[in-house]
Amino acid sequence: MPDDRSEWYDPSAVETRWQARWEARGTNAYSTDELRSPERPFYNLMMFPYPSAEGLHVGNIYAFTGADVHGRFQQLQGHQVFEPIGFDAFGIHSENFALKVGTHPMELIPANVANFTRQLRRIGGMFDWAHTLDTTHPDYYRWTQWLFLQLYKGGLAERKEAPVNWCPSCMTVLANEQVVSGLCERCDSAVEQRRIAQWFFRITDYAQRLLDNLETLDWSETTKKAQRNWIGRSEGALLRFPVLGVEPTSDLLESVSESGEGKTREGHLLLEVFTTRPDTIFGATYMVLAPEHPLVDALTTSEQREAVQSYREKAARMDLVARKKEEKEKTGVFTGGYCRNPATGEEIPVWVADYVLMEYGTGAIMAVPGHDERDFQFARTFELPVPRVVAGPEHQADTPLDEAYTGPGRLVNSGDFDGMEVEVGKAKITAWLEEKDLAVARVNYRLHDWCISRQRYWGPPIPIVYCDRCGAVPVPEDQLPVVLPRVEDFKPDDSGVSPLARVREWYETECPECGSDARRETDVSDTFLDSAWYFLRYPSTDLDDVAFDPEITRSWLPVDCYIGGNEHAVLHLLYSRFITMALKDLGHLDFEEPFTRFRAHGLIIREGSKMSKSKGNVVVPDPIIEEYGADTFRLYLMFLGPFEEGGDYRDSGIQGPFGFLKRLWDTVVPVADLDGDDPDPDVERKLHQTIEQVTAQVPELGYNTSIAAMMEYLNVVRAEGRRARRGEVEPLIPLLAPFCPHIAEELWARLGHDESIFEGANWPDFDPVKTQEDRVTLAVQVNGKLRGTVELPTGAAEDDALALARAEPNVARHLDDGELRRVIYVPDRLLNLVVG
RNA sequence: GCCGGGGUGGCGGAACGGUAGACGCAGGGGACUUAAAAUCCCCCGGGCUUUGGCCCAUGUGGGUUCGAAUCCCACCCCCGGCACCA
Numbered sequence: 001m002p003d004d005r006s007e008w009y010d011p012s013a014v015e016t017r018w019q020a021r022w023e024a025r026g027t028n029a030y031s032t033d034e035l036r037s038p039e040r041p042f043y044n045l046m047m048f049p050y051p052s053a054e055g056l057h058v059g060n061i062y063a064f065t066g067a068d069v070h071g072r073f074q075q076l077q078g079h080q081v082f083e084p085i086g087f088d089a090f091g092i093h094s095e096n097f098a099l100k101v102g103t104h105p106m107e108l109i110p111a112n113v114a115n116f117t118r119q120l121r122r123i124g125g126m127f128d129w130a131h132t133l134d135t136t137h138p139d140y141y142r143w144t145q146w147l148f149l150q151l152y153k154g155g156l157a158e159r160k161e162a163p164v165n166w167c168p169s170c171m172t173v174l175a176n177e178q179v180v181s182g183l184c185e186r187c188d189s190a191v192e193q194r195r196i197a198q199w200f201f202r203i204t205d206y207a208q209r210l211l212d213n214l215e216t217l218d219w220s221e222t223t224k225k226a227q228r229n230w231i232g233r234s235e236g237a238l239l240r241f242p243v244l245g246v247e248p249t250s251d252l253l254e255s256v257s258e259s260g261e262g263k264t265r266e267g268h269l270l271l272e273v274f275t276t277r278p279d280t281i282f283g284a285t286y287m288v289l290a291p292e293h294p295l296v297d298a299l300t301t302s303e304q305r306e307a308v309q310s311y312r313e314k315a316a317r318m319d320l321v322a323r324k325k326e327e328k329e330k331t332g333v334f335t336g337g338y339c340r341n342p343a344t345g346e347e348i349p350v351w352v353a354d355y356v357l358m359e360y361g362t363g364a365i366m367a368v369p370g371h372d373e374r375d376f377q378f379a380r381t382f383e384l385p386v387p388r389v390v391a392g393p394e395h396q397a398d399t400p401l402d403e404a405y406t407g408p409g410r411l412v413n414s415g416d417f418d419g420m421e422v423e424v425g426k427a428k429i430t431a432w433l434e435e436k437d438l439a440v441a442r443v444n445y446r447l448h449d450w451c452i453s454r455q456r457y458w459g460p461p462i463p464i465v466y467c468d469r470c471g472a473v474p475v476p477e478d479q480l481p482v483v484l485p486r487v488e489d490f491k492p493d494d495s496g497v498s499p500l501a502r503v504r505e506w507y508e509t510e511c512p513e514c515g516s517d518a519r520r521e522t523d524v525s526d527t528f529l530d531s532a533w534y535f536l537r538y539p540s541t542d543l544d545d546v547a548f549d550p551e552i553t554r555s556w557l558p559v560d561c562y563i564g565g566n567e568h569a570v571l572h573l574l575y576s577r578f579i580t581m582a583l584k585d586l587g588h589l590d591f592e593e594p595f596t597r598f599r600a601h602g603l604i605i606r607e608g609s610k611m612s613k614s615k616g617n618v619v620v621p622d623p624i625i626e627e628y629g630a631d632t633f634r635l636y637l638m639f640l641g642p643f644e645e646g647g648d649y650r651d652s653g654i655q656g657p658f659g660f661l662k663r664l665w666d667t668v669v670p671v672a673d674l675d676g677d678d679p680d681p682d683v684e685r686k687l688h689q690t691i692e693q694v695t696a697q698v699p700e701l702g703y704n705t706s707i708a709a710m711m712e713y714l715n716v717v718r719a720e721g722r723r724a725r726r727g728e729v730e731p732l733i734p735l736l737a738p739f740c741p742h743i744a745e746e747l748w749a750r751l752g753h754d755e756s757i758f759e760g761a762n763w764p765d766f767d768p769v770k771t772q773e774d775r776v777t778l779a780v781q782v783n784g785k786l787r788g789t790v791e792l793p794t795g796a797a798e799d800d801a802l803a804l805a806r807a808e809p810n811v812a813r814h815l816d817d818g819e820l821r822r823v824i825y826v827p828d829r830l831l832n833l834v835v836g
Numbered sequence: 837g838c839c840g841g842g843g844u845g846g847c848g849g850a851a852c853g854g855u856a857g858a859c860g861c862a863g864g865g866g867a868c869u870u871a872a873a874a875u876c877c878c879c880c881g882g883g884c885u886u887u888g889g890c891c892c893a894u895g896u897g898g899g900u901u902c903g904a905a906u907c908c909c910a911c912c913c914c915c916g917g918c919a920c921c922a
Contacts, residue, residue, distance in 0.1 A: 445921095566916080602841095639848090650847070653847090655861070657860080705859085777855080784901095788855095810888080813889095822902065832902055833902090
């Protein structure tokens, strides 16, 4: 019961009181036993924040509130809702900030976490604080390391060399996102490429499954689309072109064939390319190798060696991002070498050009300038021939090409295949070359294996030990965690290896297998790995002997509803799906998709742009909550616009929701002690309509319109200064409770309820009969233009409506214009009279 | 360039193909007050008007329909993502 019977609405008193009560009663916290045997479990998840030094920003609060509203709604519908929150505190972001302010992250992070926790409690989310987590805590990353070991054992983790962006001034590896048009985003120095041995997860093995399963998921369509694009499936063929004049040494054979077969033909080395247009092979007039391609040296003739060499060096110096700028002019160098086009039998020159990327396909292409825009541009630049092999509906076989033609049509200048439609030609030509063992149909994906190595300090050490005798040896599970040591000088340096490589007493160890001297892996893992499995950990944080308990996991997962930002549409969500699938295949889970339903929230805009420190348009939430209370702030944020689209934040706008809560208080408090008398019939009808609308819209995240409906209802209750009856306002409280949990609790208690409103299935039912109007206003149109309205009983007959309409002077006047030709009657809505 | 999502009053936004602008902000007027705040009431897309009404209006131009913000076609603009992926 409320102990403070204040007559006026004092948000901070109400909110402090209820937050203390939830805490004392454990309203939102589950015991381990409760987690083991839920009856109607609902796992309500939101993306956990990175605990920055600035504290929670409005964008965080917006996302969390939207998710919390959904969770509280489910709770009021009788589900047991598990709504955890935690902290994603590892990573380059924290590390750079720590370097900047000169405080060690091991001190910075706990302070930030404490501040975030205070703010998160203040906004009134139904978080289970007994099951929170922090990815930087050894109790958590021990299991992140365990996860690495499971993938390693399952053959899904491997070490290989790969190019990375390197900033020579910051002396560190940069992610692609940190390179802005070839320059380091922080210091503007030119970024270069380095090759470093790193750990990869074989996510590409799962490409097709990741793509196929999307069909089964209830996710925002935009998110699914982003994943499809990222996976980038394309169907085509691997084609093999005999290389002329090159001795097929065993070294070369080692490096050329991706498909692992048919490396030579009649003494010729075969060059493999991937194409989606095998139908255009008769138009392949030259070949292009990526500068890094292993065959470049072998193909280059002595006359060309110097030019090729300098071109390759230039390409190597360029960063990976600037390489991919499309506006860039096409550049390249002739190697001096030739291949034979297996379709035409012609000898065609082999070039090196940076528009061909080593990481896609085989790093080599057959160039068909007539029917590929890039090849066309290149051919133009270097004055290479551009034959036509596809004719569109308006073309002849000899119609010249002044741009690449990529549309549909039939094959021309293609020997026996002339006249075939492009799609037919693809299959026929592939089959023809397959017979000669020069082709194999192939699906290629844009998706790359996931590089999880970071040459940085602030992350979980990868649990591997290198032994001269045994090679790379996984750290035994019972020796986890491999604790990240406290290192005062954690600044990255020019060596290209992690700062941990400077900590001899840490990396020197003994081989777990043979006991001889060995060295720990000094790279740490990607932050995305921390967040790729955190939802599995939440319900099991009470347990320290497993990553996640099988029984608890079966009860609560997969996640019923996940809400977060679409900026994670690809990486985080794709990695989480991959890890879940891998864990299922490895026997640790019995489901393979982690998030049954996912919705992306919109962005909050202020003064025309996204809130950011540099724009100076950020809103600091604490003073607003101080002044108006968390309930008002929550309500305002949810009222701004459709949750999935975001909204425009205006400082003065908060007055609307604040006034609404004050009026609600003033309406309910005076009637709280009265016995329930029957609602006024008109008000009751509106009440049932409101319940119907809110019940339908809240689960669909239609928050702004639900709030508008409640405002409208309160306006009806208070119309012309009338005093509410108890039965009119009591059902409104649970409708509002997901948005404004504190005031809802307070008013619920004042209405005489002893238990928390969230402790029972208190969502009200509506009676469809009671939502029905008995009289309606019918719009009357003449020739489609509104000329008046008439009021009549619901479901009135057309004749009655017509008679009434004719009696309307303004309608009658317009009917004089001619003869009534047609009557369109939509019962209870509209009558349209067509005259002419 | 490609893929999403959008263009509706001064502003945020509502509208199963059926009275465009719900709900709210801002603004204007009034009541209460010595005054202010708070609260309450009224007005609030534009133009014309004999105050009965009439016309225009949902990015632009066409179309379908008795009727289009909503469906179709073409185009313009804004936001977000991807971008030499063969």
